[in-house]
Amino acid sequence: MEGSAAPGTGSRGSTGGRWEEILRRADSERPTVEDAALLLREAPLFALGRAADRVRRSLHPDGAVAYIVDRNINYTNICVCGCSFCAFFRDPSAPDAYVLSGEALSKKIEETLSLGGTQVLLQGGLHPDWGIEEAERLVRAVKRYPIRLHGFSPPEVWHFANRSGLTIREVIVRLVAAGLDSIPGGGAEILDDEVRAKISPRKIGWEQWAAVMREAHRQGLRTSATMMFGSVEAPESIARHLLRVRDLQDRTGGFASFIPWTFQPGNTALSGDPGFGESALAGFGHAVGYLRVLAVSRLLIPNIRTVQVSWVTMGAKVAQLGLFFGANDFGSTMIEENVVASAGVAFRMSEEEIVATIRDAGFQPLKREGPPCST
Amino acid sequence: MEAALRTIRDKVHAGHRLSEEDALALFRTRDILLVGEMADFANRRKNGDRVYFIVNRHINPTNICVNRCQFCAFSKTQGEPLAYTMTMEEILRRAEEASLQKATELHIVGGLHPDLPFDFYLLTLRTLRERFPEMHLQAFTAVEIDYFSRIAGLTLDEVLHQLKEAGLGSLPGGGAEIFDPEVRNRICPEKISGDRWLEVMEAVHAAGLRSNATMLYGHVETLESRVDHMRRLRELQDRTGGFQSFIPLAFHPKNTQIAKGDTTGLEDLLSLAVGRLYLDNFAHIKSFWIMVGPKLAQVSLHFGVNDIDGTVVEEKITHAAGAQAGQEMTVSELVTMIRQAGRVPVERDTVYNVVREWPQWQA
Numbered sequence: 001m002e003g004s005a006a007p008g009t010g011s012r013g014s015t016g017g018r019w020e021e022i023l024r025r026a027d028s029e030r031p032t033v034e035d036a037a038l039l040l041r042e043a044p045l046f047a048l049g050r051a052a053d054r055v056r057r058s059l060h061p062d063g064a065v066a067y068i069v070d071r072n073i074n075y076t077n078i079c080v081c082g083c084s085f086c087a088f089f090r091d092p093s094a095p096d097a098y099v100l101s102g103e104a105l106s107k108k109i110e111e112t113l114s115l116g117g118t119q120v121l122l123q124g125g126l127h128p129d130w131g132i133e134e135a136e137r138l139v140r141a142v143k144r145y146p147i148r149l150h151g152f153s154p155p156e157v158w159h160f161a162n163r164s165g166l167t168i169r170e171v172i173v174r175l176v177a178a179g180l181d182s183i184p185g186g187g188a189e190i191l192d193d194e195v196r197a198k199i200s201p202r203k204i205g206w207e208q209w210a211a212v213m214r215e216a217h218r219q220g221l222r223t224s225a226t227m228m229f230g231s232v233e234a235p236e237s238i239a240r241h242l243l244r245v246r247d248l249q250d251r252t253g254g255f256a257s258f259i260p261w262t263f264q265p266g267n268t269a270l271s272g273d274p275g276f277g278e279s280a281l282a283g284f285g286h287a288v289g290y291l292r293v294l295a296v297s298r299l300l301i302p303n304i305r306t307v308q309v310s311w312v313t314m315g316a317k318v319a320q321l322g323l324f325f326g327a328n329d330f331g332s333t334m335i336e337e338n339v340v341a342s343a344g345v346a347f348r349m350s351e352e353e354i355v356a357t358i359r360d361a362g363f364q365p366l367k368r369e370g371p372p373c374s375t
Numbered sequence: 376m377e378a379a380l381r382t383i384r385d386k387v388h389a390g391h392r393l394s395e396e397d398a399l400a401l402f403r404t405r406d407i408l409l410v411g412e413m414a415d416f417a418n419r420r421k422n423g424d425r426v427y428f429i430v431n432r433h434i435n436p437t438n439i440c441v442n443r444c445q446f447c448a449f450s451k452t453q454g455e456p457l458a459y460t461m462t463m464e465e466i467l468r469r470a471e472e473a474s475l476q477k478a479t480e481l482h483i484v485g486g487l488h489p490d491l492p493f494d495f496y497l498l499t500l501r502t503l504r505e506r507f508p509e510m511h512l513q514a515f516t517a518v519e520i521d522y523f524s525r526i527a528g529l530t531l532d533e534v535l536h537q538l539k540e541a542g543l544g545s546l547p548g549g550g551a552e553i554f555d556p557e558v559r560n561r562i563c564p565e566k567i568s569g570d571r572w573l574e575v576m577e578a579v580h581a582a583g584l585r586s587n588a589t590m591l592y593g594h595v596e597t598l599e600s601r602v603d604h605m606r607r608l609r610e611l612q613d614r615t616g617g618f619q620s621f622i623p624l625a626f627h628p629k630n631t632q633i634a635k636g637d638t639t640g641l642e643d644l645l646s647l648a649v650g651r652l653y654l655d656n657f658a659h660i661k662s663f664w665i666m667v668g669p670k671l672a673q674v675s676l677h678f679g680v681n682d683i684d685g686t687v688v689e690e691k692i693t694h695a696a697g698a699q700a701g702q703e704m705t706v707s708e709l710v711t712m713i714r715q716a717g718r719v720p721v722e723r724d725t726v727y728n729v730v731r732e733w734p735q736w737q738a
Contacts, residue, residue, distance in 0.1 A: 045677050046408050046411055046412045046415070046677070049408045049411075050408055053408065281711055281714065281715065286670075286673060286712065286715045286716075287669075287670035287671070287673045287674050288673055288674055288676075288677065288715060288716045288717070289715060291674065314670060315668060315670055315671070316637075316639070316640065317639065317640030317643060317667065317668060317670065317671040318640060318670045318671055318674060319640075320639055320640040320641055321407070321640050321641070321644070321674060324407050324408055353636065356636060356639075357639055360639045360641060360642070361405065361639070361641055362405035
């Protein structure tokens, strides 16, 4: 093994076998941010895979890998946040700005039901005119149908509260009363305000994201947690994100799953930033980096039972391999996906393909109807 | 760990040759991390951290082919709407573009055209060599070589001698598919047999030309027939040493006559890793990013692969069968992808001379 410590090489550089010691202790004690970052940088790919696979197997000894048939519906692409990593948002005056009509929404839900779908994942931009009433109306429109509603990431919840002069608690109470079933963990990006200042300065900070999740959990809602990496963050920021999610889960127990994925640079302002190239080269926003981060996520967050692969950003092949790097959930058929697709990435998987891919890897496919359950 | 795998691991670490049973056990296991570790070990013992790529251009002069293999979405019968044959000018224009992009290789393979005479191929090589002496001409699969000998009424040795005189530098490894006659009868009944393919390659190597070897997997073949295929390659390589690289090719079902899903990531990685572990007399295992996609190609650098082919520029054969990858990767994209995997990018020429080596990534 050659000397210098390339990211992801697992070369035993200056720190000797320190990663080995950290890996060995990761089961029993919470690593520090520095140690977790060192794992990301230096532990060999297969050592990470093995350690993550061990955790996955102890949590899911039956070898089940779940997936869901659901649909992504993005009710609007108009957004006042304007994050530099996002290719989806539009200014209200843009020619292709939209707010989904009631008819279009109904049609999408009917299609979903006819395909055996059981859930709608509803997310949208932070529309300047949208407050709690608009959100409630949307929830009721969805819930006219017999379908689960997984909707409104923390930045949207925060936005509704702001617009309508309500507390987070009140917004969630009203959304639940209208029929909301659970909350997706989007908008987390990297839960480190230094990174957020660079890529999403107008989005809520990490503590506000956490506050929405704590309140949702307090009201008995299950949520997911996500992480978008591979933009400009250092490994320490990824480590901080993972440990913050772990700590939150220790307090609430409300996260049903953790879903990391990579930043998709196509058509984004960030990818045109001259500073981006260098950080992208050093970062984890590629297939090998994805597997490393997936494995470290599984290791660092043992208290969330489910870790999900992202075939939408990685494709079926690397996603399948992810099942050996700590993941136990294949996510959803999506039916429609707009956000990643705006960045020019268009992987597609049918339910049949998802099932065949899980089987081929030697796992048991299990169709779930909502968030991964706790049993 | 399964007992069979433990034995295999010991053999790999000791540098001992694997048996056909070992190869089969590797294909069957789902302990993919162990297979990866072993293949990575075997690869790095041979090649260190270096990963090769080439700046090249594919040219497919015609898609008209007297063979109509079931697995092929590229071939057309003469007179069909999408049938084409490039003129010499069209071939030269592509070569010119390649030359401007500092390509070191032209990769030329095509269908078995019913009317073009052997002289056309000789003339193509001569013209390209005269106009672009800096580019290596890697051309014609064993299937085309056999066809030339039939249409020209010449022996294999004579055909190869004349092609070499005209400028042929080396041969690619296509047309091997799966050697097993039973599989061949189902997927390419008109194509030369596996025996003949190997015979042509033996003559190629005897003529002092290097070649590659491929294996088309993920269609109707059994795991046993894959192992049989690799066994026969290893035997020939023991005799001639003329193969440079082994290139497993993932079958793409779209627009073909074989109903089958795409290969899975595991299937792709196993083919590459077993190639590395079983074919101990091959220096290079190549993952063709066009076939498996750039993401899996990058991951495969940890599964025994030390070559990700090249810039390609225009690819017709796999794209006709629905390949999703683009047709071109720039040098900078290839270099970045290799470095991000923690390896050292090396631009090579066709016969693995170093054209340029990038320094190891410094974090």
